[in-house]
Amino acid sequence: MLNDLPVQAEDALLALIGLYRDDxxxxxxxxxxxxxxxxxxxxxxxRAVKEAERRLWEAQDSKAYVGPEGDLVFTELLAREVLGAGWSATNVTGVQTPGGSGALRLAAELLAYQGPRTIWVGTPSWPNHKGIFGASGLNVKTHPYFDPRTQTVLLEEMLAALNGASPCDAVLLHxxxxxxxxxxxxxxxWNAIASVVAQRGLIPLIxxxxxGFGRGVDGDREGLQTxxxxxxxxxxxVSCSKSFALYRERTGAIFVSSDSSDKSAKAGGVLASLARVNYSMPPAHGAEVVRTILADEELRADWVTELESMRLRLIQIRRALASTLSGRVPSMAAIAQQEGMFSLLPLSAEQVMTLRHGDGIYMPESGRINIAGLRLDQVDELGGKLLRHLAQH
Ligand SMILES: Cc1ncc(COP(=O)(O)O)c(C=O)c1O
Incomplete structure (x- = not known):
């Protein structure tokens, strides 16, 4: 049996870790x-994670099983943070999952539960979206989302595609x-997207x-609330990997919001049963840490403060990089307005390889850069190297 297995291509993004280390x-x-x-x-x-871990180490007196839905206090507190206090109180059910990937997997399996269903995913998107959805039995269709050359969102093209979607298709939104x-x-x-999604009877998976990395903890839930x-x-x-820097602890949740508490509870039951046959129960530690932080006013305030300082560092680097690049390539001014850790440069795979081999600048072939990987004192030098390629567009 094993002889006939195909050789899997290495995950190109994860392979970059080793390539960078060995340079x-x-x-x-x-x-x-x-x-x-x-x-x-x-x-x-x-800081808040370390303090929560200290408290847990002192107080925890059991490692008994928790159940497929995970830590119920964690999901309740996280719902309030992610959906907002108003939404989390209304017809919402949540199940704790192993990271955001686990949440996407359970969501996709719920969407596929009653038979074949299509999910619409923007181009480009996080590559694992398509992987997870396809592996869960969904039919993945794409719509235009972003043009790296002009650095603009292709909203009209996206809305036109969604207007052609069939009722009860799902649509992925970030x-x-x-x-x-x-x-x-x-x-x-957001209003325009919400109106098409609602009019067409589509099911959003957000x-x-x-x-916390874009407009802050409160600002980043406004689109979702719309x-x-x-x-x-x-x-x-929901993934807690980035916002709580808990990457390897595999901490996340899937929430269902509906117009009736009965419907949400039924969906919660199906999600728990899907968890049971996939991995039985989620890992406890990360969720306990997040619960401890969100349940304590002081710890939560410290978490928000530190997250805000991370957000501000990203903004500072974005502004510096945008100003270095935009004199020669005007579209790059958009980097300063963009949010979070990533920007997508209009580079060919060949140019990415030249930067890697010639200059020791590591990014995936797509041209996506992690802004957080940069220090302010590296921006000018990086800018010069990038411009040799960007200016050709
Ligand atoms: C858009 C997006 N969704 C979900 C995830 C999954 O995160 P996790 O590590 O919690 O599984 C990631 C991770 O990079 C991501 O970028």
Whole structure:
């Protein structure tokens, strides 16, 4: 049996970690994998997380099973944070999951539960979206979303595609900090999307993986709330990996919002049963940490303060990079307005390889850069190297 298995291509993004590590050049820059890094290039443990872990170590007296729906207090507190106090109180059910990927997987399996269904995904998107949805039995269709050359959101093209979608198709939306483009939607854009999604009877699946990195913890839920207000049924997949820097702890949740508590409860039951046959129960530690932070006013305030300082660092680097590049390539001014960790440069795969081999600048072939991988004192030098390629467009 094993002989006949196909050889899997390596995950190109994860492979970048090893390639970067093995490059001896002192001037190398890692703009690859999507983790926040500080000025020293470190992905640190947040202060509130450390303190929560200390408290848990002291207080925890059991490692008993928790059940497929995970930590119920965690999901309730997280719903309030991600959906807002008003929404979390109304007809919402949540199940804790192993990271945002686990949440997307359960969401996709729920969408596929009653038979074949199509999900619409913007181009470009996080590559694993298509992978997870396809593996869960959904039929993935794409619509235009972002043009790297002009650095603009293709809203009209997106709306036209969604207007052609069939009722009960699902549509994937990024809550904030679009991965890979960083392109932000204005309030009017969210309203226009909500109105088409509602009119066509589509089911939104909103991926919230970067709350706090765009407009702040409150601002980053506004678009999501516009969609929830317009749609009688919606799913929200949450990742705590970035917002709490808990990457390897695999912490997340899937929420169902509907116009009746009965419907949401039924969906919650199906999600728990899907969890049971996939991995039985989610890992406890990360959710306990998040619960401890969100349940304590002081710890929560410290988490918000630190997250805000991370957001401001990204804005500072964005502005510096945009000003270095936009003199020669005007479209690059948009980098300063974009949100979160990523921007998508209009580079060919060949240009990306030249930057990697010639200059030690590491990014995936798509041209996506992780802004957090940069220090302010590297911006000018990086800008010069990028301009050699960007100016050709
Ligand atoms: C848009 C988006 N959604 C979901 C995820 C999944 O995150 P997690 O590591 O929590 O599975 C990521 C991770 O990079 C992401 O970028």
């Amino acid at each position: 001896p050049r002192k001037t190398k820059i890692d703009l690859g994998v999507g983790m926040y890094r500080d000025d020293l290039g470190k992905t640190v443990i947040m 809550a904030s900090c679009h991965n890979p483009s960083g392109a932000a939607l204005a309030d009017d854009d 991926d919230s993986a970067y709350q 969609i929830l207000a317009a749609c009688p049924e919606a799913l929200v997949a």
